[in-house]
Amino acid sequence: MIRKLLSDYIHTGKNTPIINTKRGRVAGALAWLSMLPLWFNYNPAISKYITGIKNDVIRDMILLLFFFFVFLSQIKHPVKLEKMYYLCPMDEIERRIYLKNAYIFKSCLHSFLILIMCLILYLMCRVNFFAILYILIDGMMYSFLCDVRERKCMIRVWVIRFLSFWSAYLQFVLPSEKLERGDLIWVIGSFIFLLLIELPMFIRTIKSIRKDIQFIATCEEGYIC
Amino acid sequence: MIVFSGINKGLGRFELKDISFNLPEGCICGLVGRNGAGKTTILNLLLGLLKPDRGEMTIDGMSYAQDEKRIRELLGCVLVDELFIPQLPPEDNGDHFGYFYKSYDKESYVHYLEQFKITGRKSFGKLSKGQKLKCQFAFALSTKPKYLILDEPTANFDPEFREDFWKLIKEFINDGTRSVLLATHLTDDLDRMADELIFLDKGQTIYTGDMENFREHYRILSGERYLFNKIPKQYVLGMEEGKYSSRALVVKKRSLPEGLTSMSPTIEDFMYLYTRGDKNDQKTFK
Numbered sequence: 239m240i241r242k243l244l245s246d247y248i249h250t251g252k253n254t255p256i257i258n259t260k261r262g263r264v265a266g267a268l269a270w271l272s273m274l275p276l277w278f279n280y281n282p283a284i285s286k287y288i289t290g291i292k293n294d295v296i297r298d299m300i301l302l303l304f305f306f307f308v309f310l311s312q313i314k315h316p317v318k319l320e321k322m323y324y325l326c327p328m329d330e331i332e333r334r335i336y337l338k339n340a341y342i343f344k345s346c347l348h349s350f351l352i353l354i355m356c357l358i359l360y361l362m363c364r365v366n367f368f369a370i371l372y373i374l375i376d377g378m379m380y381s382f383l384c385d386v387r388e389r390k391c392m393i394r395v396w397v398i399r400f401l402s403f404w405s406a407y408l409q410f411v412l413p414s415e416k417l418e419r420g421d422l423i424w425v426i427g428s429f430i431f432l433l434l435i436e437l438p439m440f441i442r443t444i445k446s447i448r449k450d451i452q453f454i455a456t457c458e459e460g461y462i463c
Numbered sequence: 464m465i466v467f468s469g470i471n472k473g474l475g476r477f478e479l480k481d482i483s484f485n486l487p488e489g490c491i492c493g494l495v496g497r498n499g500a501g502k503t504t505i506l507n508l509l510l511g512l513l514k515p516d517r518g519e520m521t522i523d524g525m526s527y528a529q530d531e532k533r534i535r536e537l538l539g540c541v542l543v544d545e546l547f548i549p550q551l552p553p554e555d556n557g558d559h560f561g562y563f564y565k566s567y568d569k570e571s572y573v574h575y576l577e578q579f580k581i582t583g584r585k586s587f588g589k590l591s592k593g594q595k596l597k598c599q600f601a602f603a604l605s606t607k608p609k610y611l612i613l614d615e616p617t618a619n620f621d622p623e624f625r626e627d628f629w630k631l632i633k634e635f636i637n638d639g640t641r642s643v644l645l646a647t648h649l650t651d652d653l654d655r656m657a658d659e660l661i662f663l664d665k666g667q668t669i670y671t672g673d674m675e676n677f678r679e680h681y682r683i684l685s686g687e688r689y690l691f692n693k694i695p696k697q698y699v700l701g702m703e704e705g706k707y708s709s710r711a712l713v714v715k716k717r718s719l720p721e722g723l724t725s726m727s728p729t730i731e732d733f734m735y736l737y738t739r740g741d742k743n744d745q746k747t748f749k
Contacts, residue, residue: 250548320548321512321542321544324512325510325538325540325546326535326563326564327532327536328535328563342475380588456512457513458514
């Protein structure tokens with residue numbers, strides 16, 4: 239089954255150049271937007287006012303690139319069934335299970351990328367443990383935000399993607415060594431934000447993804463969709 | 464046997480109205496009609512891709528609601544859409560989707576591919592349109608279906624392969640337990656090969672039944688225009704008026720006016736003349 243899912247992942251992505259799609263253009267715009275913190279960080283005219291953020295190009299680029307790869311994978315490989323799957327001998331329940339497995343497989347693949355990113359950041363870039371812990375949890379949630387239906391663009395998913403990336407990025411304000419009182423408040427505040435804002439949004443998104451999977455597992459809905 | 468009874472399906476402005484027909488075992492059935500007549504919608508309903516709004520459809524006594532998986536084992540299809548994964552070679556596509564079929568026979572699939580001269584590891588997406596259809600046809604045959612559903616396959620086949628295709632279709636139904644439903648615009652072959660015919664127009668069945676009955680039921684008359692005035696209007700389904708003589712598609716009656724030449728219609732003549740006589744309202748004969 240894993241071989242089949244992997245083959246599906248590799249071969250059934252969207253073939254059209256990503257920039258030719260509406261989502262691709264949004265992705266491109268977001269990618270440029272994500273470059274903004276780097277520009278703020280490294281522009282000498284501005285960075286002197288933002289004293290809390292460390293000038294670590296490699297660290298920022300690692301975060302940006304890994305988040306972007308996951309994002310690209312999410313939009314290039316939406317959870318859906320090609321028409322042939324609706325013609326193969328499967329009933330609705332089997333199609334739903336297949337879609338669920340595909341979704342979990344893709345999400346795990348993204349989580350694996352996030353895990354590698356966190357390891358690199360922790361071991362090579364000496365990022366603070368609490369920051370890494372936050373980025374890891376935040377990144378894991380980000381990993382599960384796969385696109386399910388091509389037609390339906392969930393604003394919530396875009397918002398949570400945006401919040402996830404920025405809140406992860408802002409964890410770099412923490413010093414790599416001992417935390418001071420202000421830093422601890424930042425850590426607690428971040429985790430409260432994670433628990434009270436991001437997590438409920440994430441749970442609601444997962445629920446709607448589950449609904450979408452059920453929706454596209456039925457022949458007519460999935461085929462027309 | 465495939466049974467459609469009173470099937471209705473609305474898709475936007477288009478509506479399939481009260482479609483009823485039986486497709487028995489051991490026959491080739493042609494599904495014909497002009498563009499937008501509802502052929503593909505019927506195929507999609509038959510393949511379970513769409514659900515009817517009203518009416519009942521059974522395949523060997525089973526319905527999609529209860530026995531979807533068993534029904535799908537019985538159906539093999541070749542559709543205009545490219546069903547295979549473009550990045551994979553045909554052989555790998557066979558492995559990929561054959562996994563879901565109990566009766567998929569890889570050897571037979573490879574054999575058909577060789578027979579159709581599709582060899583090598585070229586990806587499916589890089590094949591020509593005709594080759595793609597041949598791959599799908601090979602796959603459909605290798606899953607050993609009971610019913611073969613084909614949507615416009617012959618249009619993209621070269622003349623040489625078209626003969627082979629019909630030979631394979633004949634072999635397929637030879638044992639009398641399997642059937643083929645073929646939607647097409649190229650009706651010449653159907654005239655020779657089809658046992659059953661479903662003619663659609665504007666989402667309605669105009670004719671359903673066997674070809675013999677079709678040839679008996681309708682006539683094409685040709686002769687001078689004034690002679691057609693002797694035929695009651697409700698029997699004339701369509702007419703083409705020429706400078707010196709006219710041609711009309713009529714429902715066969717006991718006696719036809721003298722002076723007119725009568726012949727059995729081909730499917731193409733029927734389609735052509737019927738669509739010319741669109742203004743008639745009383746045209747549905749079953």
